[in-house]
Amino acid sequence: MQEFGDFANIDIEKLLKGADQQFARMEEFQKKMDSFVGRAQDEQGLVTVECGQEGVRELQLHPKGLRLSSGELADLIKTALNDAAADLQRQVAESMSETFGDSEDNPMTYLRNPDAALNQIKEAESAYNRTFEDVMGELDRIRRRLEL
Numbered sequence: 001m002q003e004f005g006d007f008a009n010i011d012i013e014k015l016l017k018g019a020d021q022q023f024a025r026m027e028e029f030q031k032k033m034d035s036f037v038g039r040a041q042d043e044q045g046l047v048t049v050e051c052g053q054e055g056v057r058e059l060q061l062h063p064k065g066l067r068l069s070s071g072e073l074a075d076l077i078k079t080a081l082n083d084a085a086a087d088l089q090r091q092v093a094e095s096m097s098e099t100f101g102d103s104e105d106n107p108m109t110y111l112r113n114p115d116a117a118l119n120q121i122k123e124a125e126s127a128y129n130r131t132f133e134d135v136m137g138e139l140d141r142i143r144r145r146l147e148l
Contacts, residue, residue, distance in 0.1 A: 025099050025100055028099060029095060029096065029099045029100075032095050032099075033053050033092075034052075034053070036052065036053065036088055036091045036092060036095070037050050037051070037052055037057065037088070037091075038050065038051040038052075038083075038084040038085055038086070038087035038088025038089070038090075038091065039051075039084055039087055040079075040080045040081075040082075040083030040084035040086075040087060041080065042076045042079065042080055044064075044065075045062060046061065046062045046064055046065030046068070046073075046076060047059075047060070047061060047062070047065055047073075047076045047077050047079075047080045048060040048062075048080065049077075049080040049081050049083075049084040050084060051081070051084040051085050051087075051088045052088070053088075056081065056084075059077070061073075061077075
């Protein structure tokens with residue numbers, strides 16, 4: 001009988017336990033997500049922005065800011081929005097590191113290094129293809145033995 005490489009030696013209990021732990025950590029992280037709020041304000045205090053996972057939660061314009069030209073005000077708003085989004089992203093990354101650590105289990109590692117993530121996907125695809133070919137070959141041999 002043909003071996004299935006490393007797949008024949010998989011500890012299913014360990015795999016399931018690891019998956020359960022990963023789901024529990026992800027659930028814990030999801031609960032925290034609502035509490036994250038990115039905040040930013042321009043240097044003069046004319047524009048204040050708050051961002052959450054749903055997008056912009058609050059945009060406050062000081063009355064003095066309305067005296068600016070539309071272009072100047074737009075620039076302040078865009079900068080504050082970008083800063084608030086960056087603050088929110090920082091909080092999410094910190095929480096991910098707290099929840100998952102800095103290991104490969106941390107989903108943020110894939111965002112920081114998409115090439116590594118793509119390589120892992122290609123390796124998994126290759127392993128799947130090899131296993132599929134092995135299984136299909138074995139099924140074909142069984143079919144021939146049974147003369148089907």
